[in-house]
Structures are given as C-alpha cells and as structure tokens.
Amino acid sequence: MLKIVLIDDEQVVLQGMSHLLAEEFPDHEITGSFTDPEPAIRFIEENPGQVDVVVTDIKMPHISGVTLIEKIRDIRPEIVMIAMSAYTDYEYIRQAMKNGAVDYLLKPCRRKEILGIFEKVERQKKERAQETEEKQRERRFLKLLKGNEDWQDKDFCIFPEGKACVCTMWSDRDRGREEWEAVMYRSREELRKRNAVGTVEEHRLWIVTPISGTEGEGFPDICVNDGNLVVHLKKNFKWGQRELQETVHTLLEREFYMDFNGRLYAWDEEIWQKKTSQAEEIKMEEFLPFSKIEMILMRGREDQLQLTLREGRRRLIGRTDGFEPVQLKKGMIHFCYLLEERIKTEEAGKIPESLSEQEKILSDLRNSRTLMQAWANLEAYLQQILSFFQEKAKVPSYIRLASAYIEANYMQELSLQKVAEYVSLNPWYFSSQFKKYMGISMGEYLNQIRIKAAVSLMEERDLKIGEIAELVGFKDSAYFGSVFKKFKKMSPKEYRMKIMNK
Structure with a gap:
C-alpha cells in the first residue's frame, strides 16, 4: 500500500486524481490533498511514515514545484516525487527531475500514464523494502556527512559516540557516481570485515573505518586505483557530530589545496600539519622581479615581458612544495x-580610465580555483598595463601636456584657442592632432572631464544642480543638463535621485 500526498492549485485536478487512484488502486491511501504547498510541506515534515509518494504540479503561484521538490527531498529524501505540468517546457521538467522527481505527467494526465507511473512506484517500494542493511547504512552516512539528519536519532548512530575512526576521502572530478559506486561494490567484502561505512557524494568517495587496538588505520589503499590526478586523503577522529563535520571540512580544505596545485602533491597527517602551521607569505620576487617587470612595462617591451613571464611560470610550476592558495593569491594581488602605485606616481595620483578592467581581473584572480588560473589572471593584469604604456608612448608630449592642463583647469572657461596657445600650436593643427591621438575632440574631452567631476559633486546634497554646473565650468544650466544626459543617459535630477535611493 502506498500513502500519497497530492499538491495542485486547481481543486478539480486534485478531485480527479483522487477519484482515479481510489478506483484503480483501492489499497492506496490519499493521506493529504493540498492546493497550497506550504501546508503540504508542514504535513510531510510533521507526519513521518504517512507519505510514500508526492504528486505535485510544477507551476504554482506561490512557490514553484521545482523548489517544492527540493524542499521535500531535504526533509524526507526517501519520498518518491512525481511532477505534473501543463507546459511542454522540457527544461523546467528537467530541473524537476534533477531535483529528485522520478517521473512526470503532462496535463491533462492520461489514465494509462498515471497507472503506469504508480505501478513503477510500487515496484520501487518493493525493491527498497528488500534493500540490504549495508545500503541503508550508506544512505544514513551520506545524510550525516551532509548534516541533513538529527544526530540524536538512534537510527543514525552507525558507530558508538567517541569511537576512534579514520575518515578516508578519494576525489576525482573525472569520475561520476556510477564509477565510485562500482568501487564500493568491489570493496563491499572488505567493508564488512572492518565494519566500515562508505558513500558516494558528487565526485568523491568517503569511507569511515572504526579503529581497534589491533587493526591498522583505515581502509586499504588497494581498493582504489588512484591514478595521477586522484586526491587521496585521510584523517583520524572520534565519532561524533561535531568531530565528523570538522573532519569533513578539513579534508575538503585539503582537496581544494591539492586542486589548486594541480593535484600533484599529497602529504600524510604529520607533514600536512607541519606545512599548514608554517604557511609562509609568498614573495612574488622569486618568480617576477618587481623592478625588472616595472622597467619592461614602462618601456612597452612585450617581447621581454613574455620571456619574463615564461621564466616565472617555469619557476612556479617547478616549486616542489606547492602553494597555499590564499597566500599565493594574496602575494599576486x-x-x-x-604596480598600481607606480602608475599613480606617473599619472599624478590617478588610475587612467583605460585601465578600468583591472579590478575585474583582480576579482577573477581572487576567485581562481587553480594555480594556472591565478597565474593567467596575473598575466592578463600585466598585459593590460603593458598596453597602457605602449599607447601612452605613442601620444606626443604636447597632447599629454594639453590633457593634463584641461584636467587641472576644467572649471574655468577653456577654449580650443586657449589650450592650443598653452602648448604653442596652431589651433587648427592642435584640434586635428588632439582628435587623432585621444579619439575625441577637445570639446568632448573637456565635457567628459566636467561631467565626471559633476557626478562626484552629486553626492553633496546641499549643492543645487545649478551650483554644480557652475562649479564644473558650465555657465548655462540647460546646456549642462543636455551634456549630462548625453553622457549618463538621464538628467542630472534623475541621476541624483538614483544616488539617493541606493
């Protein structure tokens, strides 16, 4: 007999499904029928043993069926989930299946399809009833591993509290669940002998083995063919909720360390403790001499930069100890x-807008998951600085002088004639050369500088828009408004409101 809960925001669907199931499966029991998912979730949570199957719509007003399925799987993972949809949106249905639904029905539901699904569920229930104690322990262990179960529940104790154990983890991102399940199957006899428990989680195989005075520490290594890129880590601990969670956290940290370093390094417990207690600050001078890089960049020498980067990468990869990820990325940043401070010195305390992508690159560097990703981001950072100095070297000194003059005097009345006189050039020639090297006319450049200054002043709420216009060099407030809107795609008033609402 199956105990069934139905969830659909349409009452007529619930009535029709209840009638059909009562007619075709008189032994089954409808223990709950809900038009609102929230009461259904509470019912399932508060009534263990009263729900074997949940049939739910995946398109509801308050909460999606996909989210509902995920929540129910967290509360009662043993419940069989069936999704219903009036939409042939297979991506949406795929998400429902991914979150734990075993099958789906398309509305209007056909009698034959409904009967077929419930016959399938009945078979699954019988198979689950015949499941061995070993498989039940594996499921319980996975729940404990993820922290999804109440540790005080006696059904989930597995080992006595405080029992000395060793937790072993194998991790291989190229192996799926089926491959690790095959490893478990081949090793089941050894697991029985040692009273060990194991489970598969994502790309990892976890095994906890109790330790007695006469036994060795943990599961034999011969059960897994490690290969070159498989992380194999283990740690002793005493069985308990906090101790298991701390052990899992520690091994996952070590997995990340080894992932970052290309999975080329492994240590036993003693060497690991020694290494992590002495995590030194990484000195990038060992791989990229700062003064040399600075000189190469400022001279715009791409050939020399590439040679220096190749040599630095060779030294990086050749380091025998590996790198602590946080320390290495901290050193790179x-x-x-x-280098930014050096540029500011060159550019009168400012970082040019042409280097606006720098912060994005640094963000990618901080989030990099491997050594080579971090190094690639560092190279991208240096390459952008190189491009900046290469472009700068192409700009004549009189253009650089003119742009600096404009930036220092934008609040005054500046004309093409006045700036051209400042750099001792004919106005017509200066105008053509300025646009050639700067990409915009001098007037546009001046307005760009003024609007940038105006945006900074927008945060001063005591200043009126007209006062801001005058402070940045505009004599006409209406003209200031039109120029501002051209650059910011909104009026000064709208922009100020946007700032105030943040």
Missing part, C-alpha cells in the same frame, strides 16, 4: 597593487 599585492604585486599588482605595487
């Missing part, structure tokens, strides 16, 4: 900030 510090190296980048030193």
Whole structure:
C-alpha cells in the first residue's frame, strides 16, 4: 500500500486524481490533498511514515514545484516525487527531475500514464523494502556527512559516540557516481570485515573505518586505483557530530589545496600539519622581479615581458612544495597593487580610465580555483598595463601636456584657442592632432572631464544642480543638463535621485 500526498492549485485536478487512484488502486491511501504547498510541506515534515509518494504540479503561484521538490527531498529524501505540468517546457521538467522527481505527467494526465507511473512506484517500494542493511547504512552516512539528519536519532548512530575512526576521502572530478559506486561494490567484502561505512557524494568517495587496538588505520589503499590526478586523503577522529563535520571540512580544505596545485602533491597527517602551521607569505620576487617587470612595462617591451613571464611560470610550476592558495593569491594581488602605485606616481595620483578592467581581473584572480588560473589572471593584469604604456608612448608630449592642463583647469572657461596657445600650436593643427591621438575632440574631452567631476559633486546634497554646473565650468544650466544626459543617459535630477535611493 502506498500513502500519497497530492499538491495542485486547481481543486478539480486534485478531485480527479483522487477519484482515479481510489478506483484503480483501492489499497492506496490519499493521506493529504493540498492546493497550497506550504501546508503540504508542514504535513510531510510533521507526519513521518504517512507519505510514500508526492504528486505535485510544477507551476504554482506561490512557490514553484521545482523548489517544492527540493524542499521535500531535504526533509524526507526517501519520498518518491512525481511532477505534473501543463507546459511542454522540457527544461523546467528537467530541473524537476534533477531535483529528485522520478517521473512526470503532462496535463491533462492520461489514465494509462498515471497507472503506469504508480505501478513503477510500487515496484520501487518493493525493491527498497528488500534493500540490504549495508545500503541503508550508506544512505544514513551520506545524510550525516551532509548534516541533513538529527544526530540524536538512534537510527543514525552507525558507530558508538567517541569511537576512534579514520575518515578516508578519494576525489576525482573525472569520475561520476556510477564509477565510485562500482568501487564500493568491489570493496563491499572488505567493508564488512572492518565494519566500515562508505558513500558516494558528487565526485568523491568517503569511507569511515572504526579503529581497534589491533587493526591498522583505515581502509586499504588497494581498493582504489588512484591514478595521477586522484586526491587521496585521510584523517583520524572520534565519532561524533561535531568531530565528523570538522573532519569533513578539513579534508575538503585539503582537496581544494591539492586542486589548486594541480593535484600533484599529497602529504600524510604529520607533514600536512607541519606545512599548514608554517604557511609562509609568498614573495612574488622569486618568480617576477618587481623592478625588472616595472622597467619592461614602462618601456612597452612585450617581447621581454613574455620571456619574463615564461621564466616565472617555469619557476612556479617547478616549486616542489606547492602553494597555499590564499597566500599565493594574496602575494599576486599585492604585486599588482605595487604596480598600481607606480602608475599613480606617473599619472599624478590617478588610475587612467583605460585601465578600468583591472579590478575585474583582480576579482577573477581572487576567485581562481587553480594555480594556472591565478597565474593567467596575473598575466592578463600585466598585459593590460603593458598596453597602457605602449599607447601612452605613442601620444606626443604636447597632447599629454594639453590633457593634463584641461584636467587641472576644467572649471574655468577653456577654449580650443586657449589650450592650443598653452602648448604653442596652431589651433587648427592642435584640434586635428588632439582628435587623432585621444579619439575625441577637445570639446568632448573637456565635457567628459566636467561631467565626471559633476557626478562626484552629486553626492553633496546641499549643492543645487545649478551650483554644480557652475562649479564644473558650465555657465548655462540647460546646456549642462543636455551634456549630462548625453553622457549618463538621464538628467542630472534623475541621476541624483538614483544616488539617493541606493
């Protein structure tokens, strides 16, 4: 007999499904029928043993059926989930299946399809009833591993509290669940002998083995063919909720360390503790001499930069100890900030807009998951600085002088004639050369500088829009408004409101 809960925001669908199931499966029991998912979730949570199957619509007003399925799987993972949809949106249905639904029905539901699905569920229930104690322990262990179960529940104790154990983890991102399940199957006899428990989670195989005075520490290594890129880690602990969670966290941290370093390094417990307690600050000077890189960049020498980067990468990969990820990335970012300070010195305390992508690159560097990703981001950072100096070297000194003059005097009345006189050039020639090297006319450049200054002043709420216009060099407020809208795609008043509402 199956105990069934039906969830659909249409009462007529619930009535029709209830009538059909009562007619075709008189032994089954409808233990709940809900038009609102929230009461259904509470019922399932508060009534263990009263629900074997949930049939739910996946398109409801308050909560999607996909989210509902995920929530129910977290509360009662043993419940069989069936999704219904009036939409042939197979991506949506795929998400429902991914979140734990075993099958789906398309509305209007056909009698034959409904009967076929419930016959399938009945078969699954019988198979589950015949499941061995070993498989039940594996499922319980997976729940404990993820922290999804109440540790005080006696059904989930597995080992006595405080029992000395060793937790072993194998991790291989190229192996799926089926491959690790096959490893478990081949090793089942050894697991029985040692009273060990194991489970598969994502790309990892976890095994906890109790330790007695006469036994060795943990599961034999011969059960898994490690290969070159398989992380194999283990740690002793005493069985308990906090101890298991701390052990899992520690091994996942070590997996990340080894992932970052290309899975080329492994240590036993003693060497690992020694290494992590002495996590030194990474000095990028070992791989990229700062003064040399600075000189190469400022001279715009791409050939020399590539040679230096190749040599630095060779030294990086050749390091035998591997790198602590946080420390290495911290060292790389510090190296980048030193270069930024050097640019600010060259550019009168400012970082040019042409280097606007720098912060995005640094963000990617911080989030990099591997050594080579971090190095690639560092190279991208240096390459952008190189491009900046290469472009700068092409700009004549009189253009650089003129742009600096404009930036220092934008609040005054500046004309093409006045700036051209400042750099001792004919106005017509200066105008053509300015646009050639800067990409915009001098007037556009001046307005760009003024609007940038106006945006900074927008945060000063005591200043009126007209006052801001005058402070940045506009004598006509209406003209200021039109120029501002051209650059910011909104009026000064709208922009100020946007700032105030943040």
